[in-house]
Amino acid sequence: MDVIRIRGGKQLQGKIRVSGAKNAALPILCATLLSDGESILRNVPALKDIETTGELLRVLGRNVMVDPPLVRVAGGPEANPEAPYELVKQMRASVLVLGPLVARYGRAKVSLPGGCQIGSRPVDQHLKGLEALGATIRLANGYINAECKRLKGAEVVFDMPTVTGTENIMMAAALAKGRSTLVNCAREPEVEELGRVLNKMGARVDGAGTDVIHIEGRDELDPFDHAIISDRIETGTYMVAAAAAGGDVLLENAPLEDLEAVVAKLRATGVEVGREGDCVRIRRDPDRPLRAVDVVTAPHPGFPTDMQAQFMVLMCLARGTSRIVETIFENRFMHVPELRRMGAEIDTDGHTAHVHGGRPLSGAKVMATDLRASASLVIAGLLATEGETEVLRVYHLDRGYEYMERKLATLGADTVRIKGQPG
Ligand SMILES: CC(=O)N[C@H]1[C@@H](OP(=O)(O)OP(=O)(O)OC[C@H]2O[C@@H](n3ccc(=O)[nH]c3=O)[C@H](O)[C@@H]2O)O[C@H](CO)[C@@H](O)[C@@H]1O
Numbered sequence: 001m002d003v004i005r006i007r008g009g010k011q012l013q014g015k016i017r018v019s020g021a022k023n024a025a026l027p028i029l030c031a032t033l034l035s036d037g038e039s040i041l042r043n044v045p046a047l048k049d050i051e052t053t054g055e056l057l058r059v060l061g062r063n064v065m066v067d068p069p070l071v072r073v074a075g076g077p078e079a080n081p082e083a084p085y086e087l088v089k090q091m092r093a094s095v096l097v098l099g100p101l102v103a104r105y106g107r108a109k110v111s112l113p114g115g116c117q118i119g120s121r122p123v124d125q126h127l128k129g130l131e132a133l134g135a136t137i138r139l140a141n142g143y144i145n146a147e148c149k150r151l152k153g154a155e156v157v158f159d160m161p162t163v164t165g166t167e168n169i170m171m172a173a174a175l176a177k178g179r180s181t182l183v184n185c186a187r188e189p190e191v192e193e194l195g196r197v198l199n200k201m202g203a204r205v206d207g208a209g210t211d212v213i214h215i216e217g218r219d220e221l222d223p224f225d226h227a228i229i230s231d232r233i234e235t236g237t238y239m240v241a242a243a244a245a246g247g248d249v250l251l252e253n254a255p256l257e258d259l260e261a262v263v264a265k266l267r268a269t270g271v272e273v274g275r276e277g278d279c280v281r282i283r284r285d286p287d288r289p290l291r292a293v294d295v296v297t298a299p300h301p302g303f304p305t306d307m308q309a310q311f312m313v314l315m316c317l318a319r320g321t322s323r324i325v326e327t328i329f330e331n332r333f334m335h336v337p338e339l340r341r342m343g344a345e346i347d348t349d350g351h352t353a354h355v356h357g358g359r360p361l362s363g364a365k366v367m368a369t370d371l372r373a374s375a376s377l378v379i380a381g382l383l384a385t386e387g388e389t390e391v392l393r394v395y396h397l398d399r400g401y402e403y404m405e406r407k408l409a410t411l412g413a414d415t416v417r418i419k420g421q422p423g
Pocket residue numbers: 023026092093119120121122123124125126160161162163164165186190299305306327328329
């Protein structure tokens with residue numbers, strides 16, 4: 001297993017380019033199942049989750065060429081509509097093949113994704129939505145079995161805004177007969193992006209990115225050629241890294257408009273965030289102390305849960321106590337014990353963490369536990385003023401960050417990957 005070693009205490013300077021968005025690319029890859037012919041995805045990041053999805057699409061009978069930033073997926077009317085446990089367990093987002101498979105092939109057998117490190121992560125809303133469109137759902141032996149000759153447009157009211165739930169039902173409704181109305185939808189930019197792709201495929205999707213989406217289904221959909229939007233969570237992660245290490249960083253292709261809640265919190269702590277040409281510029285004078293601010297995670301456009309761990313590290317630097325409340329996932333504080341090992345003073349009580357900032361962090365060996373927690377540990381390593389940090393189990397990081405140690409090194413950080421270490 002690879003390890004990332006960080007020698008902290010260096011300010012960050014320079015420019016890096018933000019990659020394509022993982023959480024936009026994954027549903028769009030699954031949307032290729034909705035048509036025959038060859039679809040082309042551009043600006044796809046080189047990530048483990050993209051490889052896993054490519055492998056899954058191959059198992060389902062597609063021809064897949066993954067050569068980031070380009071991915072090609074081709075297929076015809078035949079498929080093997082079974083997504084096995086071995087692949088689904090590697091990546092929860094695999095459940096996004098469920099809607100397309102049942103809509104296109106009338107049948108799907110998809111392993112239940114189960115929980116993961118950050119929470120139980122149920123899929124009841126996905127199943128409820130498919131049932132509303134006319135599918136029969138049976139759970140047996142750890143698999144979801146879904147069947148329906150032809151889905152029919154319907155109204156689906158989600159109990160809560162769910163990102164992949166909304167995406168699964170949008171894809172299913174795009175091939176259903178008639179009109180669907182989805183209510184209480186997730187409003188994340190990645191949902192809006194999927195709407196754009198379904199429209200390119202010939203469906204009529206209206207309102208993606210708002211809480212009510214109307215979809216006029218079609219008998220057949222066309223393949224597409226599409227460049228994926230930039231990754232807002234990668235952007236936010238590098239913003240926090242620049243703020244934590246101090247310095248002056250330009251991020252090319254950064255989707256600032258999708259990050260308002262994060263930018264507002266960064267500014268409230270005293271970090272400068274602004275536009276400079278087609279880049280976003282983040283500046284912080286490391287001699288000026290940061291202010292402690294409180295954060296409550298919420299569905300978009302609220303503060304993203306996927307930025308909570310990284311922001312918590314920044315609050316370790318701030319003067320005073322910051323209160324961080326995680327409202328989306330029940331176990332998303334796994335980075336806290338690791339940060340404590342580096343000298344952070346953080347108490348947790350259920351869904352709330354209190355970060356008592358201002359204590360220096362020191363380097364340590366720490367364990368990556370999930371994707372965003374891994375990024376937070378790398379950032380903690382950047383600001384540790386003494387000793388070196390080794391982040392173990394970086395396969396979590398590789399699921400969602402393209403060449404993170406290289407991008408940080410471009411900015412002057414002392415970050416290297418050491419291959420094949422005992423994990
Ligand atoms: C691949 C992808 O895009 N992943 C993102 C997606 O995950 P994901 O789509 O899995 O997360 P959801 O938006 O579905 O989860 C939101 C909340 O709804 C609950 N829920 C969800 C579905 C359901 O059927 N029943 C139910 O109770 C969940 O437990 C959670 O509390 O959105 C999350 C929340 O923004 C992000 O952290 C993930 O990075």
